[in-house]
Amino acid sequence: MSTAPVPASKLPDLGTTIFTQMSALAQQHQAINLSQGFPDFDGPEYLKQRLSWHVSQGANQYAPMTGAAPLREAIAEKTAQLYGWQPDANSEVTVTAGATEALFAAISALVRSGDEVICFDPSYDSYAPAVQLSGGVLKRIALQPPAFKVDWQRFAEQLSPRTRLVILNTPQNPSATAWSAEDMQQLWAAIADREIYILSDEVYEHICFAKGGHASV
Numbered sequence: 001m002s003t004a005p006v007p008a009s010k011l012p013d014l015g016t017t018i019f020t021q022m023s024a025l026a027q028q029h030q031a032i033n034l035s036q037g038f039p040d041f042d043g044p045e046y047l048k049q050r051l052s053w054h055v056s057q058g059a060n061q062y063a064p065m066t067g068a069a070p071l072r073e074a075i076a077e078k079t080a081q082l083y084g085w086q087p088d089a090n091s092e093v094t095v096t097a098g099a100t101e102a103l104f105a106a107i108s109a110l111v112r113s114g115d116e117v118i119c120f121d122p123s124y125d126s127y128a129p130a131v132q133l134s135g136g137v138l139k140r141i142a143l144q145p146p147a148f149k150v151d152w153q154r155f156a157e158q159l160s161p162r163t164r165l166v167i168l169n170t171p172q173n174p175s176a177t178a179w180s181a182e183d184m185q186q187l188w189a190a191i192a193d194r195e196i197y198i199l200s201d202e203v204y205e206h207i208c209f210a211k212g213g214h215a216s217v
């Protein structure tokens with residue numbers, strides 16, 4: 001039997017994620033799994049063909065750290081077409097392996113020990129551990145059903161000289177509500193004269209059924 005000491009966890013209260021728990025339950029009961037993004041259709045044929053073509057041509061080496069240039073350029077172009085703002089593909093676009101890596105990278109880059117971070121609950125469960133690992137203090141604002149709208153008075157009360165970052169998610173998982181352009185204006189009005197960053201998690205930008213469409217930060 002090994003007697004090696006087990007190093008103490010840096011996140012002792014984390015537990016098993018709700019995604020793992022619910023997906024295991026769905027499998028156990030043969031239920032439709034609505035808890036995690038398991039589409040019941042395959043990816044586009046064209047995309048699969050292109051992927052296998054590039055692999056067969058030897059595109060199996062490290063990409064540049066920020067991502068392959070044509071991909072960054074395509075992302076910048078897509079952003080310009082959708083939102084009317086063209087980011088610089090070299091200095092303002094970074095490709096990551098999924099959103100969770102991007103969230104972790106952004107939070108670790110911005111949040112310093114003792115910084116306060118505001119998020120809106122219920123929230124995607126990778127925000128809190130990333131803030132904790134960065135030494136930040138998470139201030140949670142509970143959104144109330146059925147509308148899950150931000151109470152801007154409460155938001156203003158949560159701001160402090162230590163507020164460094166606000167994390168928002170629209171369209172939101174799990175409430176399925178979306179921020180409007182007015183919400184974005186309210187956020188801007190609340191923080192405009194302060195040095196606060198916004199981390200806007202918009203992974204569901206193309207799955208938005210809100211009347212006004214998706215309002216991007």
Ligand SMILES: Cc1ncc(COP(=O)(O)O)c(C=O)c1O
Nearest residue numbers: 098099100101124169173201203
């Ligand atoms: C709001 C939100 N952000 C980010 C993610 C993670 O995205 P990815 O699978 O690309 O890491 C999810 C996945 O459930 C999510 O719901």
